[in-house]
Amino acid sequence: MEEGAELVVEARAPGKVILSGEHAVVHGTAAVAAALGLYSTARIRHRPLSPGTEEFLVLELPQLNVHVSWSLKMIEEILDPPSLQYPNPLVVKECSDLDMTRLGSFVVKQLSWGAPKGTVAAVTTFLFLYTSILGLQPITVRVTSDLPVGAGLGSSAAYCVCLAAALLDLAATFDSPTEAITTPKEQGSQKLADTGNWHDVDEKNLELVNKWAFEGERIIHGRPSGIDNTVSSYGYVVRFKQGELMRLHSPMPLRMLLTNTNVGRNTKALVAGVGERALRHPAAMAAIFKAIDGIAEEVVSILLSPSNPGLDSDDEHEHKDEARSWQQLPDECLPKSDIASVVRTKEEAKLEELVEMNQGLLQCIGVSHVSIEAICQITAAFKLQSKLTGAGGGGCVLTLLPKQMSSTYVEVVKVDLEGQGFSCFEAAIGGHGVQVRQELNPDGGDE
Numbered sequence: 338m339e340e341g342a343e344l345v346v347e348a349r350a351p352g353k354v355i356l357s358g359e360h361a362v363v364h365g366t367a368a369v370a371a372a373l374g375l376y377s378t379a380r381i382r383h384r385p386l387s388p389g390t391e392e393f394l395v396l397e398l399p400q401l402n403v404h405v406s407w408s409l410k411m412i413e414e415i416l417d418p419p420s421l422q423y424p425n426p427l428v429v430k431e432c433s434d435l436d437m438t439r440l441g442s443f444v445v446k447q448l449s450w451g452a453p454k455g456t457v458a459a460v461t462t463f464l465f466l467y468t469s470i471l472g473l474q475p476i477t478v479r480v481t482s483d484l485p486v487g488a489g490l491g492s493s494a495a496y497c498v499c500l501a502a503a504l505l506d507l508a509a510t511f512d513s514p515t516e517a518i519t520t521p522k523e524q525g526s527q528k529l530a531d532t533g534n535w536h537d538v539d540e541k542n543l544e545l546v547n548k549w550a551f552e553g554e555r556i557i558h559g560r561p562s563g564i565d566n567t568v569s570s571y572g573y574v575v576r577f578k579q580g581e582l583m584r585l586h587s588p589m590p591l592r593m594l595l596t597n598t599n600v601g602r603n604t605k606a607l608v609a610g611v612g613e614r615a616l617r618h619p620a621a622m623a624a625i626f627k628a629i630d631g632i633a634e635e636v637v638s639i640l641l642s643p644s645n646p647g648l649d650s651d652d653e654h655e656h657k658d659e660a661r662s663w664q665q666l667p668d669e670c671l672p673k674s675d676i677a678s679v680v681r682t683k684e685e686a687k688l689e690e691l692v693e694m695n696q697g698l699l700q701c702i703g704v705s706h707v708s709i710e711a712i713c714q715i716t717a718a719f720k721l722q723s724k725l726t727g728a729g730g731g732g733c734v735l736t737l738l739p740k741q742m743s744s745t746y747v748e749v750v751k752v753d754l755e756g757q758g759f760s761c762f763e764a765a766i767g768g769h770g771v772q773v774r775q776e777l778n779p780d781g782g783d784e
């Protein structure tokens with residue numbers, strides 16, 4: 338790379354929804370999750386400097402109000418020199434307790450007094466991935482996200498996956514033993530368009546990205562199952578059990594409404610709380626985990642059922658009638674029962690029942706919240722089933738929407754939920770996983 342030129346590497350990784358099996362999956366049972374069409378993006382800029390110029394590492398995390406800049410000399414002095422001198426992107430290592438303490442106390446001193454634990458964890462995770470994958474290189478890193486942070490949609494995993502992928506792609510450019518994970522070099526000079534030039538990551542490198550991201554999740558979560566980083570890396574819909582991934586090529590279109598309780602919570606504390614309850618009541622909790630496992634496995638078989646998707650022709654007529662009658666009614670006359678009677682396929686009805694059961698069991702293990710229960714009650718009045726997704730304790734709730742439910746009806750449900758102060762959104766479900774792109778600016782960047 339010529340002096341003065343700037344290389345920009347970007348990676349984006351999706352958030353996720355867990356359809357079934359959160360928390361229990363940490364204890365070895367099956368869970369089903371799908372990628373969400375909302376992304377976290379890591380953008381790394383690297384510009385070689387003339388010899389003798391002081392080099393810096395800059396980290397910007399605008400969602401956490403973090404903007405820090407360190408001279409590389411300072412990082413080299415404070416952190417463990419041997420591991421910094423020999424970063425190896427191909428050998429995934431754990432962040433040892435010693436490294437965690439060393440990095441953590443460095444970060445606490447660097448951030449403003451009283452920085453939240455989540456902010457300390459995010460910066461510590463970054464420094465671990467940076468030093469282990471890339472070593473001391475002068476770069477500017479900025480991570481942005483469409484995802485709400487700490488709301489159960491896997492922002493922590495998306496953060497780790499996009500960082501790991503961008504660092505690995507850059508490491509490959511620095512003549513390391515890795516191959517560039519996606520981006521053909523000759524395409525490096527193309528201008529990054531907001532929507533274009535993204536490359537999928539090949540299978541071998543996906544595994545590497547996923548393993549590094551898992552080590553990052555361990556710093557943020559304490560005891561992650563690995564489902565979030567796996568679905569963020571691989572995308573689509575997955576069944577996950579004891580570290581094993583099964584991709585589900587489901588013919589069933591998944592449609593759901595997501596509602597944010599806007600109640601903040603922290604996955605690490607919730608996972609630890611479930612672990613403690615399991616220690617206090619081992620037999621009862623094991624039975625609940627087993628029941629959740631059964632639910633997740635049934636969800637898998639419904640999603641894979643060949644009789645999916647669709648309605649027979651009578652059902653379609655019924656749907657058209659429903660839409661027509663709604664056109665004729667003024668808003669205030671739309672009875673809840675009209676929405677409740679929207680037709681479902683057999684599979685949809687089964688999934689709804691499983692969602693209801695899963696939510697009941699999540700309440701039993703202590704991760705529901707009054708705001709979550711309120712959402713479940715509001716949607717139940719429309720005969721729609723909801724459950725928390727992710728760690729619970731607040732965060733987001735998913736509501737299954739029958740395929741035949743008109744968007745006008747969905748708006749009616751949203752009005753009730755938003756009237757109680759919740760925020761609703763629909764997002765694409767089951768899209769691609771992590772992607773990478775590069776750009777070379779021969780005259781340097783202008784940022």
Ligand SMILES: Nc1ncnc2c1ncn2[C@@H]1O[C@H](COP(=O)(O)OP(=O)(O)O)[C@@H](O)[C@H]1O
Nearest residue numbers: 455459482486487488489490491492493603604
């Ligand atoms: N865009 C981001 N920038 C910086 N840190 C992030 C970002 N997204 C997630 N994180 C990290 O993940 C933590 C939230 O993770 P978690 O409690 O697991 O909730 P969730 O994964 O459901 O959003 C944050 O406190 C922070 O450490």
Ligand SMILES: C[C@@](O)(CCOP(=O)(O)O)CC(=O)O
Nearest residue numbers: 359360489491561562727728
């Ligand atoms: C509760 C859990 O099952 C999912 C946590 O998801 P999130 O961080 O709340 O998005 C934990 C895990 O599987 O690692």
Ligand SMILES: [Mg+2]
Nearest residue numbers: 491493494604
């Ligand atoms: Mg998380």
